[in-house]
Every structure is written in C-alpha cells, then in structure tokens.
Amino acid sequence: MARSDLVKALLRNHQRGDDAGFQRAAKELIDDERRKRHDLVAEQLEAILEEPGRTRRPLQVSSLRPLPKTRDDLPLISLEESRLSFQDLVLAESAVEVFDSLVDEFRQRSALRAHGVSPRSSLLLVGPPGCGKSASAEAVAGQLGLPIAKVQLATVVSSYLGETARNLEQIFSFLDVGSWVLVFDEFDMLGRERSDRADHGELRRVVAAMLQVVDDHRGDSLFVATSNHPALLDTAVWRRFDEIIEIEAPDHSARYEILELKLRSVRHDFDICDAATKMGEFSAAEVEAVALDAIRLMVRQLDKCVNSEHIAYAISRGEARRQIIQRSLA
Structure with missing residues (x-):
C-alpha cells in the first residue's frame, strides 16, 4: 500500500473509531519504515503505538x-x-x-x-x-x-x-x-x-x-x-x-483498606479498625457493600458524615444477606 494510502487509512479508521483498523494501518506504516531502513523512526512509531497513556476512543460496537x-x-x-x-x-x-x-x-x-x-x-x-x-x-x-x-x-x-x-x-x-x-x-x-x-x-x-x-x-x-x-x-x-x-479473602488489614478506599469521598467518624474486626468472614465485595450501604443511610438521614450507627446498620444488613445465602445453599 502506498504511503499516502496508509495515512488515509489511519485517519479514516481514527474518525470511525475503528481501533482494530487503526492498529493495522499503523503497523503497516511501521513495516513500511522498516523496509526503507528507517529503523529509528519505526521504533519511535512503535513506542507511540504501544504507549500506555495513549488515549483511546470509547468502544463503538457499531463500528x-x-x-x-x-x-x-x-x-x-x-x-x-x-x-x-x-x-x-x-x-x-x-x-x-x-x-x-x-x-x-x-x-x-x-x-x-x-x-x-x-x-x-x-x-x-x-x-x-x-x-x-x-x-x-x-x-x-x-x-x-x-x-x-x-x-x-x-x-x-x-x-x-x-x-x-x-x-x-x-x-x-x-x-x-x-x-x-x-x-x-x-x-x-x-x-x-x-x-x-x-x-x-x-x-x-x-x-x-x-x-x-x-x-x-x-x-x-x-x-x-x-x-x-x-x-x-x-x-x-x-x-x-x-x-x-x-486472589485471597481479605484479612483484617485488607478489610480496613477497603473501607478507607470506599469511604474516601465522604467524611466519616467511626472506628474503622473495629468495623473491620466485626466483618471477620466478609469477602471484599461484602465489605464494599457495607461501605456503600453506610453512605446510602447517611444520605437518606441527611447527615453530614458516616458515623458508627450507619456502619453498624450496614454491617447488620451484610450479616443478614450472608445468612440468607447460607440458608439457600444449605
């Protein structure tokens, strides 16, 4: 394919959001540079193509x-x-x-x-x-x-x-x-x-x-x-x-970190270490659900921060869900 055609294919596929087509055209362009013994240019283009921060267009299934x-x-x-x-x-x-x-x-x-x-x-x-x-x-x-x-x-x-x-x-x-x-x-x-x-x-x-x-x-x-x-x-x-x-079940330290991570966007005033201890058998997903339930309760009650009552309620709901699942699987 002529160089001008490769450039056209690059632009056309970029405009369409066809990432696979864009990749193919870019690789053909790189191969063309290698054939011309422009190895430095080829390596630079390849590095750009594989750059981790390269902006990707949203996936367009229609394309x-x-x-x-x-x-x-x-x-x-x-x-x-x-x-x-x-x-x-x-x-x-x-x-x-x-x-x-x-x-x-x-x-x-x-x-x-x-x-x-x-x-x-x-x-x-x-x-x-x-x-x-x-x-x-x-x-x-x-x-x-x-x-x-x-x-x-x-x-x-x-x-x-x-x-x-x-x-x-x-x-x-x-x-x-x-x-x-x-x-x-x-x-x-x-x-x-x-x-x-x-x-x-x-x-x-x-x-x-x-x-x-x-x-x-x-x-x-x-x-x-x-x-x-x-x-x-x-x-x-x-x-x-x-x-x-x-991927192991979370220990006390991991449960503590998950709570901190999921509550980072809101103010909170309760003993996270104690809450992590009370969720001794909880999975990572269950700990995350507790944090989100606590935030929901805070919002519903028009409070300014997640407190010990919110987290206690959320843990109790988590325990209730676990018991329902265990009974269903028994």
Missing part, C-alpha cells in the same frame, strides 16, 4: 463486526470499557507484583518478541467468590486501555450436539482482529475435571479443544479466566496457563 451469536441469536460475548485500575482495588502485594509484570510485558511485547520470547498472555485467577477476581481482570484492561470481551458462558454451553465447540470457535475468530482482554468468568464450568461423571462427551471434547486454544493463544490479546472452585478444574488446565494468581 465493529457483528457480535458472534448462537443459533438462537443470543450474544456469545459482551463488550465493555474498563474504568478500573489497580489503585481502585485492595490486593495482596504479591498479586499486584505479578499483575504489574504482566502489564509491563504486554506493553513491551514487540521488544520481547525481538528477543525470541513471547509475553505471558493467558492468566488464571483463583479464589473464593467476591474477592476481586473479575475486578482484577477489569483493572488489567483499564491499565492497558484495552476493551473487555466477556464470554457469556450461559449461552456458550449449548445442549445442541457440536454447538458449544462452534460457539467457542466463533468467539476466537471474532477476537482475532484487534487487541482485547478476553474474560472467562467461572471458567470451572468449562474446565472442570474431565472424568466428572456428570459431564457428557460433548463437554469433554470442548474442554480438550479449549485447552488447545489456551496453548495456541499467542496473539495481541490477553486471556483471563476466573474460578471460584479451582479444585473442580481439570488437572491439565493448570499447566496451560502462563500465569496463575490466587
């Missing part, structure tokens, strides 16, 4: 190809923009270090590949429900400025013979174009132990195909799977991911 759907016309994925960063989460330092290294590798993937090394691109997050696995996946996307493609497992797994594998094929074919953070929440629904007698042959074949997809996944996207029940995962699943991170 993308039609979303993959089931034979019953149900969407297999949903597309979202992340507003989260790791500054919005309270995670163990060890987990943050691994997330930071993955983000850095993705930003420097061209340099890594030039040295014959692939960046880690598949990640498995395990841990109890409500402790920040899905939010961590969103934070990765937010840090990188990438759109999120969330797989709708309820529609992917089909009762029609051969349809589940076809659905997965559609998803990965769609995501071949552009860069994404592909999120498979509750991955254990697909990746559970293949010897599970409750499983049928179709799903076992899908698991085998899915594991191969994880093995082959070396594109410009990140594959993130989450599991609330890692013990159910097929033993082969663990080996197929480039990285595994455990």
Whole structure:
C-alpha cells in the first residue's frame, strides 16, 4: 500500500473509531519504515503505538463486526470499557507484583518478541467468590486501555450436539482482529475435571479443544479466566496457563483498606479498625457493600458524615444477606 494510502487509512479508521483498523494501518506504516531502513523512526512509531497513556476512543460496537451469536441469536460475548485500575482495588502485594509484570510485558511485547520470547498472555485467577477476581481482570484492561470481551458462558454451553465447540470457535475468530482482554468468568464450568461423571462427551471434547486454544493463544490479546472452585478444574488446565494468581479473602488489614478506599469521598467518624474486626468472614465485595450501604443511610438521614450507627446498620444488613445465602445453599 502506498504511503499516502496508509495515512488515509489511519485517519479514516481514527474518525470511525475503528481501533482494530487503526492498529493495522499503523503497523503497516511501521513495516513500511522498516523496509526503507528507517529503523529509528519505526521504533519511535512503535513506542507511540504501544504507549500506555495513549488515549483511546470509547468502544463503538457499531463500528465493529457483528457480535458472534448462537443459533438462537443470543450474544456469545459482551463488550465493555474498563474504568478500573489497580489503585481502585485492595490486593495482596504479591498479586499486584505479578499483575504489574504482566502489564509491563504486554506493553513491551514487540521488544520481547525481538528477543525470541513471547509475553505471558493467558492468566488464571483463583479464589473464593467476591474477592476481586473479575475486578482484577477489569483493572488489567483499564491499565492497558484495552476493551473487555466477556464470554457469556450461559449461552456458550449449548445442549445442541457440536454447538458449544462452534460457539467457542466463533468467539476466537471474532477476537482475532484487534487487541482485547478476553474474560472467562467461572471458567470451572468449562474446565472442570474431565472424568466428572456428570459431564457428557460433548463437554469433554470442548474442554480438550479449549485447552488447545489456551496453548495456541499467542496473539495481541490477553486471556483471563476466573474460578471460584479451582479444585473442580481439570488437572491439565493448570499447566496451560502462563500465569496463575490466587486472589485471597481479605484479612483484617485488607478489610480496613477497603473501607478507607470506599469511604474516601465522604467524611466519616467511626472506628474503622473495629468495623473491620466485626466483618471477620466478609469477602471484599461484602465489605464494599457495607461501605456503600453506610453512605446510602447517611444520605437518606441527611447527615453530614458516616458515623458508627450507619456502619453498624450496614454491617447488620451484610450479616443478614450472608445468612440468607447460607440458608439457600444449605
């Protein structure tokens, strides 16, 4: 393609909000500079293209190809923009270090590949429900400025013979174009132990195909799977991911930090340490819900700050919700 055509393609795709098309045109322009032995210019353009602070236009689904759907016309994925960063989460330092290294590798993937090394691109997050696995996946996307493609497992797994594998094929074919953070929440629904007698042959074949997809996944996207029940995962699943991170239930210090983080926008006058102690078994999501409930009560009562009565009420509501769930699951 002539240089003038490449510049036109860049501007046209930028105007349309077609990020994938913009990326393709930009990479062609970089390749053109390399062919002309303008290596310094090519490296500078590549650095700009992968710059973490690069402003992205809001995701415009209308400018993308039609979303993959089931034979019953149900969407297999949903597309979202992340507003989260790791500054919005309270995670163990060890987990943050691994997330930071993955983000850095993705930003420097061209340099890594030039040295014959692939960046880690598949990640498995395990841990109890409500402790920040899905939010961590969103934070990765937010840090990188990438759109999120969330797989709708309820529609992917089909009762029609051969349809589940076809659905997965559609998803990965769609995501071949552009860069994404592909999120498979509750991955254990697909990746559970293949010897599970409750499983049928179709799903076992899908698991085998899915594991191969994880093995082959070396594109410009990140594959993130989450599991609330890692013990159910097929033993082969663990080996197929480039990285595994455990998101643990919050300890007292983490609960304290979550309360402070969620109450940072309002005045508060109560013993946060005591409140964190009273929520000894709460997940991160439940602690966040307590903070938000306390703020709602403050607003309803026309008070100026969150006080001990507000937080006590919110904790009691949190306990009540936990008991309802426990009774329902018993």
